Amino acid sequence: xxxxxxxxxxxxxxxxxxxxxxxxxxxxxxxxxxxxxxxxxxxxxxxxxxxxxxxxxxxxxxxxxxxxxxxxxxxxxxxxxxxxxxxxxxxxxxxxxxxxxxxxxxxxxxxxxxxxxxxxxxxxxxxxxxxxxxxxxxxxxxxxxxxxxxxxxxxxxxxxxxxxxxxxxxxxxxxxxxxxxxxxxxxxxxxxxxxxxxxxxxxxxxxxxxxxxxxxxxxxxxxxxxxxxxxxxxxxxxxxxxxxxxxxxxxxxxxxxxxxxxxxxxxxxxxxxxxxxxxxxxxxxxxxxxxxxxxxxxxxxxxxxxxxxxxxxxxxxxxxxxxxxxxxxxxxxxxxxxxxxxxxxxxxxxxxxxxxxxxxxxxxxxxxxxxxxxxxxxxxxxxxxxxxxxxxxxxxxxxxxxxxxxxxxxxxxxx
Amino acid sequence: xxxxxxxxxxxxxxxxxxxxxxxxxxxxxxxxxxxxxxxxxxxxxxxxxxxxxxxxxxxxxxxxxxxxxxxxxxxxxxxxxxxxxxxxxxxxxxxxxxxxxxxxxxxxxxxxxxxxxxxxxxxxxxxxxxxxxxxxxxxxxxxxxxxxxxxxxxxxxxxxxxxxxxxxxxxxxxxxxxxxxxxxxxxxxxxxxxxxxxxxxxxxxxxxxxxxxxxxxxxxxxxxxxxxxxxxxxxxxxxxxxxxxxxxxxxxxxxxxxxxxxxxxxxxxxxxxxxxxxxxxxxxxxxxxxxxxxxxxxxxxxxxxx
Numbered sequence: 001x002x003x004x005x006x007x008x009x010x011x012x013x014x015x016x017x018x019x020x021x022x023x024x025x026x027x028x029x030x031x032x033x034x035x036x037x038x039x040x041x042x043x044x045x046x047x048x049x050x051x052x053x054x055x056x057x058x059x060x061x062x063x064x065x066x067x068x069x070x071x072x073x074x075x076x077x078x079x080x081x082x083x084x085x086x087x088x089x090x091x092x093x094x095x096x097x098x099x100x101x102x103x104x105x106x107x108x109x110x111x112x113x114x115x116x117x118x119x120x121x122x123x124x125x126x127x128x129x130x131x132x133x134x135x136x137x138x139x140x141x142x143x144x145x146x147x148x149x150x151x152x153x154x155x156x157x158x159x160x161x162x163x164x165x166x167x168x169x170x171x172x173x174x175x176x177x178x179x180x181x182x183x184x185x186x187x188x189x190x191x192x193x194x195x196x197x198x199x200x201x202x203x204x205x206x207x208x209x210x211x212x213x214x215x216x217x218x219x220x221x222x223x224x225x226x227x228x229x230x231x232x233x234x235x236x237x238x239x240x241x242x243x244x245x246x247x248x249x250x251x252x253x254x255x256x257x258x259x260x261x262x263x264x265x266x267x268x269x270x271x272x273x274x275x276x277x278x279x280x281x282x283x284x285x286x287x288x289x290x291x292x293x294x295x296x297x298x299x300x301x302x303x304x305x306x307x308x309x310x311x312x313x314x315x316x317x318x319x320x321x322x323x324x325x326x327x328x329x330x331x332x333x334x335x336x337x338x339x340x341x342x343x344x345x346x347x348x349x350x351x352x353x354x355x356x357x358x359x360x361x362x363x364x365x366x367x368x369x370x371x372x373x374x375x376x377x378x379x380x381x382x383x384x385x386x387x388x389x390x391x392x393x394x395x396x397x398x399x400x401x402x403x404x405x406x407x408x409x410x411x412x413x414x415x
Numbered sequence: 416x417x418x419x420x421x422x423x424x425x426x427x428x429x430x431x432x433x434x435x436x437x438x439x440x441x442x443x444x445x446x447x448x449x450x451x452x453x454x455x456x457x458x459x460x461x462x463x464x465x466x467x468x469x470x471x472x473x474x475x476x477x478x479x480x481x482x483x484x485x486x487x488x489x490x491x492x493x494x495x496x497x498x499x500x501x502x503x504x505x506x507x508x509x510x511x512x513x514x515x516x517x518x519x520x521x522x523x524x525x526x527x528x529x530x531x532x533x534x535x536x537x538x539x540x541x542x543x544x545x546x547x548x549x550x551x552x553x554x555x556x557x558x559x560x561x562x563x564x565x566x567x568x569x570x571x572x573x574x575x576x577x578x579x580x581x582x583x584x585x586x587x588x589x590x591x592x593x594x595x596x597x598x599x600x601x602x603x604x605x606x607x608x609x610x611x612x613x614x615x616x617x618x619x620x621x622x623x624x625x626x627x628x629x630x631x632x633x634x635x636x637x638x639x640x641x642x643x644x645x646x647x648x649x650x651x652x653x654x655x656x657x658x659x660x661x662x663x664x665x666x667x668x669x670x671x672x673x674x675x676x677x678x679x680x681x682x683x684x685x686x687x688x689x690x691x692x693x694x695x696x697x698x699x700x701x702x703x704x705x706x707x708x709x710x711x712x713x714x715x716x717x718x719x720x721x
Contacts, residue, residue, distance in 0.1 A: 066686035247671025414675030
């Protein structure tokens with residue numbers, strides 16, 4: 001039944017894509033879209049496939065997360081498609097530089113995962129501390145500068161990729177089970193722990209630890225009050241002065257080096273960084289913790305300056321992205337895609353079972369570039385999609401008291 | 416004067432105004448470049464430092480908010496001073512340590528190159544060798560310290576193998592030591608080059624005269640070589656101080672992001688779109704560095720010496 005539905009949908013999609021994409025490709029051979037985002041999402045594989053399928057050349061502009069916001073706010077003419085995270089929207093949307101994306105032009109809009117549209121996984125409500133995507137998903141009008149409370153025709157971003165982040169650990173160096181965020185501040189790991197030096201994310205990891213230690217219960221970890229910020233920074237400062245942290249990291253490669261070189265044994269980490277450590281032959285686990293995950297999500301937005309053929313091409317690209325190939329590509333790296341059904345249709349059953357259902361691998365699991373990721377029989381850290389995304393506790397966020405938080409964070413670094 | 420050729424005297428009379436203006440015209444291109452790319456951005460920074468800001472917008476205004484927030488709580492020393500004060504102290508401490516070490520090392524290397532090496536060929540070869548640290552990129556250079564200084568790095572392994580230490584030394588990496596080491600590695604050349612240049616200009620007969628007059632090595636160094644190499648030392652010092660005061664990459668990577676530096680604060684503020692706050696920090700930093708440079712140039716009148 002299900003499979004048949006996918007087949008039909010895929011056929012409809014393919015037909016529509018031909019109708020839409022082919023003329024665009026014919027009319028303008030050298031359509032170029034300037035794609036602004038972080039390097040993490042800018043895969044060469046996707047670029048080549050887009051060129052092949054749509055005839056559109058993606059011109060990647062890789063910058064850091066902070067620079068995505070800065071460019072979107074200060075130089076909206078410098079890109080044609082924005083790959084933004086949802087928390088950034090609280091800064092970008094009030095600037096009026098993004099235009100709402102028309103749901104009527106997004107063919108699979110009804111198939112977007114409920115993580116975004118309702119904040120649920122399999123009907124179960126998931127954590128919404130911080131900037132949960134459902135809160136910033138819709139605009140009241142095409143050129144709205146604030147968010148709509150309920151679904152409308154105008155979407156801020158079309159979701160593309162998301163994941164649940166947790167702590168990475170070195171099981172060989174720790175030698176006992178780890179199951180709580182509290183371990184990040186455990187004196188047992190003095191001089192061997194690390195967090196990110198990206199204030200808005202680092203403070204949430206700290207808050208997860210503070211709450212796990214039972215020191216305080218936040219109303220919303222992603223939107224702390226000034227006294228809550230003070231308290232969190234105080235805990236962090238005490239830990240820092242006691243020598244808990246080996247280093248802080250700011251960059252993907254730094255986190256990989258810290259862990260692989262044995263400088264740290266427990267630290268905040270991103271999922272591809274864990275894979276990178278493992279690929280060096282160093283044991284590293286993306287440890288699920290009982291308090292849940294800190295999630296993040298990204299999507300495509302359109303600058304309001306876009307019009308005509310470029311606008312059409314941008315919509316073509318977004319529709320293509322949801323149509324399955326890219327989704328499978330992302331799922332195979334441990335991320336999650338926004339339209340699960342089309343991604344499933346583009347993955348082998350054993351791949352889907354490993355990545356999405358948390359089952360032991362029936363055969364060797366390979367990365368999109370063909371390199372070996374996991375041997376037969378391995379099980380994904382954290383299990384299935386339902387288990388991982390269902391245990392989300394909070395989302396990457398921008399606080400109302402962001403200014404104050406950044407000042408306090410600088411104090412913490414100087415302490 | 417009166418014997419000067421008549422045409423030479425006649426020429427200025429015709430175009431004396433043009434001749435007087437010629438140096439101005441010659442200086443004009445550089446002046447324009449400096450105006451456009453140095454003075455104007457600096458003025459803009461000064462102006463923006465008085466603006467207000469929100470998450471996503473800069474608000475033209477005239478407010479002391481940025482300066483006020485920067486020095487908030489600075490009068491209260493009970494808690495160890497305010498962030499700004501502590502950050503500047505930490506930056507100054509790094510700066511003084513790096514400056515002292517690079518100066519001694521730079522002078523020693525330059526002395527060796529200028530006076531101990533006899534062959535010009537060998538001298539230039541060794542001099543080029545000094546630039547070796549700059550043959551790789553900044554990031555790679557710093558990342559490569561990790562396998563050397565890290566907990567499981569080469570030095571710690573070696574020390575443990577020969578039984579000097581039982582536990583790996585933690586302070587080798589992600590510490591003030593590591594930051595100073597990386598700075599010294601990078602910036603000694605900036606002292607060596609100008610000092611080398613100054614020393615090459617010292618007339619060898621002065622050294623011979625000192626020796627003939629009975630001065631030993633240290634006496635010659637102190638009374639002849641160093642005074643004549645002072646301009647190079649001051650120029651080198653300015654390089655090192657300016658580079659260290661404004662750095663945030665080396666301090667970040669080698670200090671494990673745990674050591675405060677003024678540059679780091681500015682970078683964090685910039686990345687959170689707090690441009691006015693960053694501008695205010697930059698103005699204060701600029702003011703302090705300028706004061707330092709003025710103090711240094713008081714010690715040695717560079718213009719006269721050059």
